[in-house]
Amino acid sequence: MTQEPKLDPLHQFDIISLIHIDLGGIDASFSNSALWMVISVAVITLMMTVGISKRAMVPGRLQALSEMAYEFIANMLRENVGSQGSKFFPFIFSLFMFILFGNLLGLIPFSFTFTSHIFVTFALALVVFVLVTFVGLARHGLHFFTYFFPSGAPVAMAPLIVPIEVISYLSRPVSLSIRLFANMMAGHTMLKVFAGFSTLLLFNLGIGAEGDGTFLVGFLAGLAPMVLNVALTGFEILVAVLQAYVFTILTCIYLHDAIHLH
Amino acid sequence: MKNKATPLGAMDHMANRGSVKAHGKRFWRRAMAGVAVSLSMGWAQSAFAASDAHDGEHSGGGMPQLNPDYFDEQIIWLAITFIALYVIMSRFALPKVGEVLEERQRKIDRDVDRANALKEEAEQVKCAYEQELTNARAQAQDQLRETNDNLTAQLREREEIQAVEDAKRIEEAESAIAAKRQEALSHVRGIAAGVAQAAVQKITGFDVTEEASGAAVDTVLKTQG
Known part of the structure; x- marks a missing residue:
């Protein structure tokens, strides 16, 4: 009959170039990822400027939102x-x-989650890493390297402690970026898998069903994974907020370390 | 619905706080459920659409995230958008929000200061009032005592005058009584003499002279004291 739909939950992460731009051999095409980055910046800017422009002493909803974020x-x-x-x-x-x-x-259907791409999250984490290291060096000079050997530890332990501290310091951007990317990707994949179950059940059980009762069977069977998906969506909203929070608070903690050296 | 910041509105808000809270909770629960349901319906649809449009375009196997073909454009656009966001936030949006918050804090501080000053002033006024009250009370007490003293003194003076007067009057009365008594006593002798004279005449038949009976009465009076 119709073509059988295939389930490919990773398809949502495909980068689709919308406008081809070539900067001297470097591909700077405007893709769906870039589009949603621009949309994000636009939404944030609107949220932070429209509400506050009234400068009300008693804030309205939008103003309270921007003030709360601040x-x-x-x-x-x-x-x-x-x-x-x-x-x-x-x-x-x-x-x-x-x-x-x-x-x-990214949770809006048909949109694109740029934070589910490791290149993006790693670039952000790298910016944080470079900033933190730069701040530490600028503040403490070479003294910054005492960070890798906590004062009070016996000197004999240095060959063990220093490599561990250096590795843990260098792995910060890796853990930071993978945490965000993996959370986003896993969550979205799961949503897509369950959503795919819905459509598969609907198609396979209810196929060619206009007349007989099988359409209803397919519809009801397809409803079950969707109910689960409702709960998952709520959960994903929580994860979306939580991961943004985790990324930011870890950045704050790294900054604290760089400024105060433990 | 527009939320006007009138004092009445604020009072309403405070009065209905409990119910507003409960209502808000219910609203949020419903809103979240609604968002979750509509998003998941959308996901189901997008899964379908994706699998439909999918054939051929996807270059096959593996995670699209690891495809290095798309490295440059993502990083370039990430840099462009993030720097733009940073500039917008740091130059325009955040200073404005900070200003509004600071302004509010200043106003609150100012109002609190003014309230404190007014409170202090009220305290001072109350203190002054109490001082005045104490003074007035003390003054009243003084006046009362003074009046009392005056009255007592006047009373005593009058009592003294009265006493002197009374003594004089008593003395006069006593002397008058003594005179009367003397007079009465002198009459007693005459009457007694008369009675004796008449009695002698009646009993014995002798006529006694008035002098003789008088002498006899005198003797009796003398002997009897």
């Missing part, structure tokens, strides 16, 4: 980094909002 990150920075962290506030804020909206907007 204070949430400001408090996070103050509690985890201290007063020296205020310089990094715009960066931490942009980072959190970018990841948060990348995750959340």
